[in-house]
Amino acid sequence: MKTRKQPAKNQKKSLRLATTLVRGGLIRSNFGETSDAIFMNSGFVYDSAETAESRFNGVAPGFVYSRYLNPNLAMLEERLALMEGAQRCCVMASGMAAVFASMMCQLKVGDHVVASKVLFGSCYYIVTQILPRFGIGYTLVDGADLKAWQKAFRKNTALVFVETPANPTLDIVDIEAVAKFCKKAKAKLIIDNVFSTPLVQHPLKLGADIVVYSTTKHIDGQGKTLGGAVLGSKKFIDEVLLPFHRHTGPALSPFNAWLTMKSLETLDLRVERHCKNAKNIAKFLDGHPRIERVFYPGLITHPHYKTAKKQMANGGPMVAFSVKGGKKAAFAFMNCLRLIDISNNLGDSKSLITHPASTTHSNMNAATLAELGIGEALLRLSVGIEDIDDLLDDMKQALG
Secondary structure, eight states, rough: OOOOOOOOOOHHHOOHHHHHHHHHHHOOOTTSSSSSSOOOSOOOOOOSHHHHHHTTTTTOOOOBBBBOOOOHHHHHHHHHHHHHHTTEEEEEHHHHHHHHHHHHTTTTOEEEEEEOOOHHHHHHIIIIHHHHHHTEEEEEEEETTTTHHHHHHOOEEEEEEESSOOTOOOOOOOHHHHHHHHHHHHHHEEEEOOOOOOOBBBBGGEEEEEEEETTTTTTSSSSOOOOOEEEEEEIIIIIIHHHHHHOOOOOOOHHHHHHHHHHHHTTTHHEEEEEHHHHHHHHTTTTTTTTEEEEOTTTTSSTHHHHHHHHSSSOOEEEEEEEHHHHHHHHHHHHOOOSEEEEEESSSSEEEEEEEGTTTTTSSOOOHHHHHHTTTTTEEOOOOOOOOHHHHHHHHHHOO
16 A cells, blocks of 8 residues: 655644644545545555565564554554654553553562552552552552652652542642652653543643553543553653553554544544533532532632642543532432433533442442542533533523
8 A cells, every 4th residue: 555655753743733633643545535544454465475574573664463553543643642742652442451551561570559549440440459469569649648649659669650630539639749759769650631631731741751541531522432542752652562562452443543533633622612611610510509519620729729720721621529418419410410411431522420439439438439539429520512501501400
């Protein structure tokens, strides 16, 4: 297959974000298609045995197997790397595949991991249940307590895993400060940037080594695909992550890569609306007589507002809040919603609400949930791109 010569690296870097999200990493076949083509093949053929050998030993460029790489995956990885300002990217079948691979590719028996204590249920399970099976210790830290972070490091601390804003409480961790601790300890810092999106927060610029995403969320934005991405330096991706990825097989399908590529074209437009709507909803809920507390990084009432303002472009697309009256009142509110859907997913164009304690974090016991601040009345709202007045009308009628 003939491919059009791609722009020089420095030329691509000069493109502004909105243009990069539409054109970055584009590979066109000799047919000159306008929309990115889909390459639904598992393997590739070679002109000669010598060509096959040179592909496998890395002497000659080209594709060898779609579990390793495919034109659709290559385009998506290049576009995501350009968007994030990373040297390299590796896409995977899901966000959790990306999280697990980013950790396990660099850990060994006897290592120690430090993580923020408020994590998505599956991330919490990996750190507290799976890693210890491989002889890897862990310490969980209150994300806002810098002294606790400093004390958590040991001589064998190999990596640090942080969600900020955290799922579901929207706790904020000072990335720059934690990154300095990591550099001193020679530990790699992984930031799960899903709740912030790559348009609101830039962890690599703040000192993080690795950024992970569930592209299933805002990057896809329409609830139609599963996917994940790991971004970092060329050395980390090529020498540490890719050998693990290629031999364990958490590959993204070419079709899902193509769908995600198409979604990236509108990401900046969608995120702008997500965040604007979220701020308006947070303001509406703040001080409402039926709402006990609102957690939104863009409100001055958020306990970590100053940190959020320092490292985020705005408050982000997610809102958490507690309804007065506990679980019963929270469920009643959810059941009265007519427009906003009940779902454990997030990042969709449609607004979605969930009760974390009984869904996304239900693998935790009551004591752990209480310690993490995930109460029976806490709700997590993924704010969509609907008309804000319709969303507010729905919440008003549900609150009564």
